[in-house]
Amino acid sequence: MQSFEYTITDPEGFHARPAGAFVKEAKKFPCTTTVVKGDRRADARKMFGLMGLGIKGGETIAITTEGEQEAEAAEALKAFLEANL
DSSP states (O other), X not given: OEEXXXXXXXXXXXXXXXXXXXXXXXXXXXXXXXXXXXXXXXXTTOHHHHHHTOOOTTOEEEEEEESTTHHHHHHHHHHXXXXXX
């Protein structure tokens, strides 16, 4: 299992366009990927689940990958967040 935390720097937060791109990135890997905000969690492969977390600018989320290619997935998702959010 790999995990990391990331603080959203985009003032608009985790809105529809980057969330859709994040889902596409997560789907490239066969592992299970979970996004956690506070006590709520969502599957990173499900757009509505991510949007339901209501992630705003300045908030910190945790990303966990587990299974086949988990390290590669964590690295790619972290790079995606740093480049886009």
